[in-house]
Amino acid sequence: MKKEGTRARFTQVRTAVLCGLLLSFANDDIRAADAAPGPSLQGRGEHFVLTIEPELEPIKINRMHRWRLHLRRLDGTPVNDAQISLIGGMALHDHGLPSSPRIEPVGSNGQYLAEGVKFHMSGQWQMLFTVETVAGVEILTVELDI
Numbered sequence: 001m002k003k004e005g006t007r008a009r010f011t012q013v014r015t016a017v018l019c020g021l022l023l024s025f026a027n028d029d030i031r032a033a034d035a036a037p038g039p040s041l042q043g044r045g046e047h048f049v050l051t052i053e054p055e056l057e058p059i060k061i062n063r064m065h066r067w068r069l070h071l072r073r074l075d076g077t078p079v080n081d082a083q084i085s086l087i088g089g090m091a092l093h094d095h096g097l098p099s100s101p102r103i104e105p106v107g108s109n110g111q112y113l114a115e116g117v118k119f120h121m122s123g124q125w126q127m128l129f130t131v132e133t134v135a136g137v138e139i140l141t142v143e144l145d146i
Contacts, residue, residue, distance in 0.1 A: 043140030048131055050140045059146055061119055069112040078110030088127040122146045
């Protein structure tokens, strides 16, 4: 009799754990679907302002996507001659992006395109954009919650 009770309890615990895992994965998709930062993402430093427009709205987990970037000086002048690189990660989990985005200039007016942006889990992400120009280097930080 005791063996059957232990087996039943084990089955209940296993079922609860599996349900919890399934809900956790579904919750990641729900939170990602609710995260629609749009063009409000912005990094501001001492010399530059970087505005980010994700092409995928809302941003989704495990989907490769692109961001349109607009780089301006604080006075609003577009910056066309910058080299921009991006690294990102989750400080609370001590890991980086699962991808290596590339950023290239697109035409003029301070426009750039970041390709290969991907998030593999929901939570608080910190994106660090290194902007290099002939005048120097500045790191712009953008925080977003996926």
